[in-house]
Structure formats: C-alpha cells, structure tokens
Amino acid sequence: NHVVLCGYGRNGNQALKKLRQYKKEVVVIEHDKEKWEALQDDDILFIKGDATKDEVLKEANIENASHLISALDEDTQNLFIVLSAKQMNNQLKIICRASTEANYKKMKLAGADNVILPEKVGGDHLASLVVTPDLIDFFDKLSISDGDTHNVRELKFNVLCPDDNEKSINELEKFNKTGCKIIGYKDKGNKFSVNPESDFILKKGSSVIIIGNSKQMQNLRANFELKD
Amino acid sequence: NHVVLCGYGRNGNQALKKLRQYKKEVVVIEHDKEKWEALQDDDILFIKGDATKDEVLKEANIENASHLISALDEDTQNLFIVLSAKQMNNQLKIICRASTEANYKKMKLAGADNVILPEKVGGDHLASLVVTPDLIDFFDKLSISDGDTHNVRELKFNVLCPDDNEKSINELEKFNKTGCKIIGYKDKGNKFSVNPESDFILKKGSSVIIIGNSKQMQNLRANFELKD
Ligand SMILES: [Ca+2]
Numbered sequence: 001n002h003v004v005l006c007g008y009g010r011n012g013n014q015a016l017k018k019l020r021q022y023k024k025e026v027v028v029i030e031h032d033k034e035k036w037e038a039l040q041d042d043d044i045l046f047i048k049g050d051a052t053k054d055e056v057l058k059e060a061n062i063e064n065a066s067h068l069i070s071a072l073d074e075d076t077q078n079l080f081i082v083l084s085a086k087q088m089n090n091q092l093k094i095i096c097r098a099s100t101e102a103n104y105k106k107m108k109l110a111g112a113d114n115v116i117l118p119e120k121v122g123g124d125h126l127a128s129l130v131v132t133p134d135l136i137d138f139f140d141k142l143s144i145s146d147g148d149t150h151n152v153r154e155l156k157f158n159v160l161c162p163d164d165n166e167k168s169i170n171e172l173e174k175f176n177k178t179g180c181k182i183i184g185y186k187d188k189g190n191k192f193s194v195n196p197e198s199d200f201i202l203k204k205g206s207s208v209i210i211i212g213n214s215k216q217m218q219n220l221r222a223n224f225e226l227k228d
Numbered sequence: 229n230h231v232v233l234c235g236y237g238r239n240g241n242q243a244l245k246k247l248r249q250y251k252k253e254v255v256v257i258e259h260d261k262e263k264w265e266a267l268q269d270d271d272i273l274f275i276k277g278d279a280t281k282d283e284v285l286k287e288a289n290i291e292n293a294s295h296l297i298s299a300l301d302e303d304t305q306n307l308f309i310v311l312s313a314k315q316m317n318n319q320l321k322i323i324c325r326a327s328t329e330a331n332y333k334k335m336k337l338a339g340a341d342n343v344i345l346p347e348k349v350g351g352d353h354l355a356s357l358v359v360t361p362d363l364i365d366f367f368d369k370l371s372i373s374d375g376d377t378h379n380v381r382e383l384k385f386n387v388l389c390p391d392d393n394e395k396s397i398n399e400l401e402k403f404n405k406t407g408c409k410i411i412g413y414k415d416k417g418n419k420f421s422v423n424p425e426s427d428f429i430l431k432k433g434s435s436v437i438i439i440g441n442s443k444q445m446q447n448l449r450a451n452f453e454l455k456d
Pocket residue numbers: 142143144145146147148149150151
C-alpha cells in the first residue's frame with residue numbers, strides 16, 4: 001500500500017515532501033547518481049536504477065503499491081513507465097507529469113488516472129492569487145494547520161444513508177452529530193453544486209463533499225465505520 | 229483596476245486563461261515576436277515590448293493597475309520588473325514566478341506579495357492527488373461549476389459583527405440567513421482552525437472563511453453591503 005515515486009527532480013522532490021508530511025510510505029526510484037547523496041542524507045528509501053525497466057519497478061514492489069507518481073523530466077520516459085506499471089498492477093492509481101497538452105492525452109490513453117502539466121498548474125496558481133486569493137490561502141492552511149489528513153473528503157450516498165432512503169441534509173441525524181458539514185454535492189451524473197441548502201434532498205447515486213476538523217472527522221469515522 | 233501580465237509563455241498563457249474566465253481586464257506585455265500572432269488571434273489587449281523597461285510598464289498603465297503578474301522565464305528579469313513596478317505603484321499587488329528557492333527570497337525582498345515556484349506547485353499537486361484527492365477534486369470544481377467567482381471568501385469580524393460584540397456562530401442571525409457557511413476561523417494572531425463548531429465564539433480581530441454558492445454569496449453581498 002505504498003507510493004512509488006519515479007524521479008527525484010524538482011517536482012519529485014516537492015512531491016516527496018508532501019507525501020512524508022502525510023506519513024505515506026514511499027519508495028523513490030532515481031537513476032541519476034548526483035541525486036543519490038541527497039536521498040541518502042534524508043533517510044529516504046530509494047532504488048538506484050532506471051524506472052523504465054520492468055525489473056526496477058518490480059524491485060520497488062509495484063505489484064503491491066497503491067500509487068505510482070511518474071515525475072521524470074522526459075515525457076517519453078513517463079509514458080513508458082505508465083504503460084509498464086499499468087500492466088504490472090491494474091489496481092494501481094497512476095499520476096504522471098507531462099510537458100505538453102498533446103502528451104497529456106497520450107498519458108491518459110496509456111492508463112494514467114491523473115496527468116499534471118506543471119507549467120499549467122503554475123500558471124493557474126499565479127492567476128488564482130488574483131481571482132480567488134482567499135480560496136488559495138484557505139487551501140494552503142487546510143493541509144498544514146490540522147493533524148487530520150482529510151479535512152475535506154467525499155462520501156457516497158450509500159455510506160451516508162445505509163438505509164438507502166433519500167433524505168434532506170437536515171434529516172441526516174447521525175451525520176449532523178459529527179460536527180462535519182456538507183459543502184458540496186455531486187449528483188449521479190457528476191454534476192457538481194456548491195454548498196447545498198439544508199432542505200436539499202440527497203438522491204441515490206450521489207455523493208457529498210464534507211469538511212471537518214480532526215475531531216469531527218474522527219467522529220465521522222467512528223459513526224460510519226470508515227477505515228480511513 | 230486591471231491586471232498587468234508580463235510574459236505569455238506557458239505559465240502566462242494559463243494565467244491569462246484563468247483571468248479571462250473570471251472576466252478580469254488584462255494587459256499582456258510580450259517581447260517575443262513569435263508570440264504576437266497568437267495574442268492577436270485571441271483578441272487580447274497586449275503591448276509589444278520589454279517589461280523590464282519603465283516606459284513599457286507605464287504604457288500598460290501600471291500606476292492604475294490592481295495586480296501585476298510577472299511570469300517571464302528569467303528570474304533576473306522578473307526581479308527587475310518587481311522592483312520597478314513597486315516603485316511606480318506601491319498599492320500594486322505583485323505576484324511573481326521564480327525558478328529556485330534562493331530567488332524566492334530575493335523576489336520577496338524586492339516587494340513581491342506572492343512568489344510562485346512552478347516546479348514546486350506542480351510537485352505539490354502530484355502528491356495531493358495521492359494524499360488529498362477529494363480536496364483537489366473539490367477545489368477544481370469550485371472554480372468552474374458555479375458562476376460566482378468567490379465561492380470561498382474571507383470576512384473580517386468587524387464586517388460580520390458591525391456592532392463589535394463577540395458572539396457565537398449560532399447567534400449570527402443576519403449571516404445565517406444568507407445560507408453561507410463558516411468553514412474556517414483565523415484568530416487575530418492568524419492561527420487557523422478548520423470548521424469551528426456552531427457554539428464557537430468569534431473574537432474581535434479575527435476573521436472567518438465562508439463558503440457559498442452564487443445565490444448565497446449574492447445574499448451575503450446584499451446583507452452586508454459588500455462591494456464585490
Ligand atoms: Ca489538514
């Protein structure tokens with residue numbers, strides 16, 4: 001149930017920092033000798049090798065990993081890794097970087113669940129600081145200020161309403177006792193709405209997005225017997 | 229009250245897309261002839277020139293701009309622009325990209341309000357898809373699914389409680405009628421907490437982070453006479 005991280009460049013480096021902050025088990029694969037020292041110094045579990053080779057992915061125990069992040073600079077290499085990893089473990093969630101929109105599509109076709117264009121994410125962030133600064137600020141604070149790794153999470157209708165009866169948010173007695181709040185709604189066609197009113201009726205096949213602090217999320221896990 | 233965007237590279241391109249989505253007035257400054265055609269084709273207001281020159285910034289009416297985004301590839305040029313722009317308009321909010329942590333600090337010293345390291349933001353995003361996927365998903369949906377540009381915003385105590393009396397969230401009658409919800413709290417020392425309980429007492433000097441859909445945010449603006 002670990003994360004395999006291919007490439008300890010600037011993206012990989014920052015990704016690792018965040019993964020460790022959330023106490024994830026990570027195995028890094030890095031081919032470049034110059035980066036080995038920094039990895040050793042930081043007590044990071046890593047494999048000296050080329051992630052485009054099947055035996056190296058196997059050494060990282062890809063068959064039992066939950067996630068792969070392919071963050072090499074070369075799109076061709078990332079594409080190759082996505083394809084290989086998908087073959088070796090089709091349950092794997094695959095996240096990959098790409099440099100161009102054209103390659104974005106190829107990565108998706110190869111089996112990546114999410115493809116990140118760093119230049120695009122960066123540009124988006126620059127503009128967000130103009131148009132939605134409070135949201136950016138809130139988002140940054142969420143991930144550092146509270147011990148819980150899930151201050152926001154999605155919950156499916158059948159978890160929230162195990163009796164399978166459609167009801168309004170007001171009527172979710174067990175949920176409302178947790179102190180968590182519903183801040184978004186996704187209908188069965190994945191149409192999203194922000195902060196539904198308290199008399200809004202939740203439909204079968206939908207899911208809700210909820211927010212809560214550590215204590216409230218703990219209540220939620222206990223009341224609904226969630227594993228994580 | 230416009231945004232001056234220096235550089236129409238990959239970051240700048242994506243930043244512009246987002247700014248336009250939020251109907252911001254933007255003036256782009258671009259020195260590279262090869263990019264002029266794309267700018268012309270897309271009906272973008274732009275200046276053919278070098279943003280490190282004061283007269284070019286003046287031509288972009290920097291004195292009356294609300295924001296500057298400096299998104300050139302060269303850190304030395306971004307730094308120069310930050311310094312120049314700050315001198316010409318000290319009310320300007322300055323957002324700038326940098327390639328290295330070392331330069332991050334220099335940009336801040338030069339007067340940038342926010343400095344973005346695209347590689348870092350990209351790496352962070354890669355990891356967030358592992359550790360907080362629901363949050364990322366929610367965040368992406370917020371900015372596209374609803375007409376309102378502010379689904380999340382910060383509100384200061386003195387706006388929320390014009391009578392200046394400290395009270396619990398439950399007691400915020402006028403606010404609670406808007407349908408918006410309080411999902412975060414920042415005390416006067418900027419200590420942040422997630423989703424305070426309804427009996428939580430708001431203190432002077434604090435602020436709250438709220439969420440709402442278009443209609444709820446409209447109620448908020450009306451009830452509290454907010455301009456935007
Ligand atoms: Ca957190």
